[in-house]
Amino acid sequence: MPYNVLIVDDSKTIRSIIIKTLRLTKLDIGEIFEASNGKEGLECIEKNRVHVILSDLNMPVMSGLEMVAAMEKDGILNDIPVIVVSTDGSATRIEELKRKGVKHYIRKPFTPESIGDAIDKVLGVTK
Amino acid sequence: MSNQDFKEITLSTVMEVLEQTAFVFPEPGDMLEGVSLDNMEFIMVSLNYTGDKLGQVMMIMATEFCAEIAANLLGEEVDETSPDDNNFDSAKEMLNIISGQLLTRVYGDTALFSLSAPEVQQLQNEKLFEIIDSKDYALCMVDEYPVITIFTPEEKLSNEHQSVGR
Numbered sequence: 120m121p122y123n124v125l126i127v128d129d130s131k132t133i134r135s136i137i138i139k140t141l142r143l144t145k146l147d148i149g150e151i152f153e154a155s156n157g158k159e160g161l162e163c164i165e166k167n168r169v170h171v172i173l174s175d176l177n178m179p180v181m182s183g184l185e186m187v188a189a190m191e192k193d194g195i196l197n198d199i200p201v202i203v204v205s206t207d208g209s210a211t212r213i214e215e216l217k218r219k220g221v222k223h224y225i226r227k228p229f230t231p232e233s234i235g236d237a238i239d240k241v242l243g244v245t246k
Numbered sequence: 247m248s249n250q251d252f253k254e255i256t257l258s259t260v261m262e263v264l265e266q267t268a269f270v271f272p273e274p275g276d277m278l279e280g281v282s283l284d285n286m287e288f289i290m291v292s293l294n295y296t297g298d299k300l301g302q303v304m305m306i307m308a309t310e311f312c313a314e315i316a317a318n319l320l321g322e323e324v325d326e327t328s329p330d331d332n333n334f335d336s337a338k339e340m341l342n343i344i345s346g347q348l349l350t351r352v353y354g355d356t357a358l359f360s361l362s363a364p365e366v367q368q369l370q371n372e373k374l375f376e377i378i379d380s381k382d383y384a385l386c387m388v389d390e391y392p393v394i395t396i397f398t399p400e401e402k403l404s405n406e407h408q409s410v411g412r
Contacts, residue, residue: 132335135320177361206346210355227343228267 121149122242123167127160127174127183128204133227137173137204137234144235157186164190164199171238172201173225187220196220200241204229247352247401249382256397257384259348260305264388267343268318275387277378282390286310288369291337293345297359301399303345305337306369306377311391312337338364348397 124141126134134153141148152167154160158181160172174183181189183203190196200222213224222241225233261272275281289312292304307315316322316336341364349359377383377394384395 130335130339132316132319132332132339139321177363179363206342206361207359208346208350208355209358211358227346228263 121147122170122238123150123152124148124238125152125154125160125163125167125169125172127154127157127172127178127186129155129175129178131155133175133204140229140231140234143231144238146235146238157181157183157189160186161189164195169199171242172199173204173234174201176203176205176207184216184219191220202237202241204234252352252397252399253384255351256348256395257386259351260344260384260393260395261386263340263344263347264315264386264393268315268340270314270318270388272386272388272393275385275392277385277392281385281387281392283371283374283392286391288374289334289337289366290369290373291334291341291364291366293341293364294362295345295349295359296362298357299349299353299359299399299401301397303341303348303398304396305341305344306374306383306392306394306396307337308391309333311388311393314388314391315340334366337366344395352399 126137128134128137138151141151150167152163152169154163156178160174163169174186176183187196187201190199190201201220202223202225203216203221204225204227206227208226216224223237225237257274264270264272286308288306288308290304290306292302294302312333316333319336319339342361345361349357377396382396384397386393
């Protein structure tokens with residue numbers, strides 16, 4: 120089954136890189152949706168079937184963590200796993216994100232393997 | 247940590263991130279060894295960090311190199327006529343990634359930071375030469391393009407004040 124992916128990042132460059140990277144993974148990727156902040160991300164998952172979200176943290180309008188909190192409130196965080204893709208390398212921050220419901224963390228710069236493995240793990244594709 | 251240590255960590259971080267992310271092959275540079283800045287226009291991209299420590303990271307690069315980075319990041323042909331916004335967005339992302347890596351290498355992985363949104367500005371030659379004269383930067387070369395990075399943590403400023411006071 121192809122997986123629909125939502126990319127939430129305010130940088131068009133990073134969204135483009137993630138799209139290209141996704142296509143280099145061995146995953147069966149279906150539709151790829153893009154949003155430039157958490158608010159647009161929430162609007163996208165209301166209208167579309169999304170299997171996994173790759174999200175930045177710091178964005179204007181609504182941050183990645185605010186989006187995760189809104190998804191938790193709406194009871195959809197367990198249905199659509201969120202993977203944070205960020206420059207922040209703090210172990211303290213990563214622990215905090217996991218406590219708040221983020222399923223996985225990828226640090227920039229990333230590789231097709233790191234993106235593929237993370238999606239594989241949160242969707243339980245091969246496990 | 248001495249100012250020289252900061253400079254060495256900055257240089258190795260910039261070189262590694264440029265290589266891994268933008269697929270270019272930088273080498274350490276020296277302004278005294280005939281680096282030509284003629285016929286190049288430069289931009290400066292900068293951000294501030296707050297949290298467990300405060301400071302600033304700035305990167306100066308030629309606008310032509312900016313276009314090359316954008317093309318490499320996106321896996322496209324270099325297009326110097328591409329809108330500046332696209333090229334500048336790539337430069338901002340490079341600085342973001344470099345800053346995240348740099349802060350972890352300097353302060354360890356338990357320190358918490360927030361990075362401001364990077365800002366880009368055209369750099370006047372006068373300001374560029376002022377920075378070069380200060381010798382307070384890490385320089386690497388990617389082919390003929392210099393990439394100048396200035397890491398200014400608050401403790402570096404304190405070191406400078408102490409040196410002046412001695």
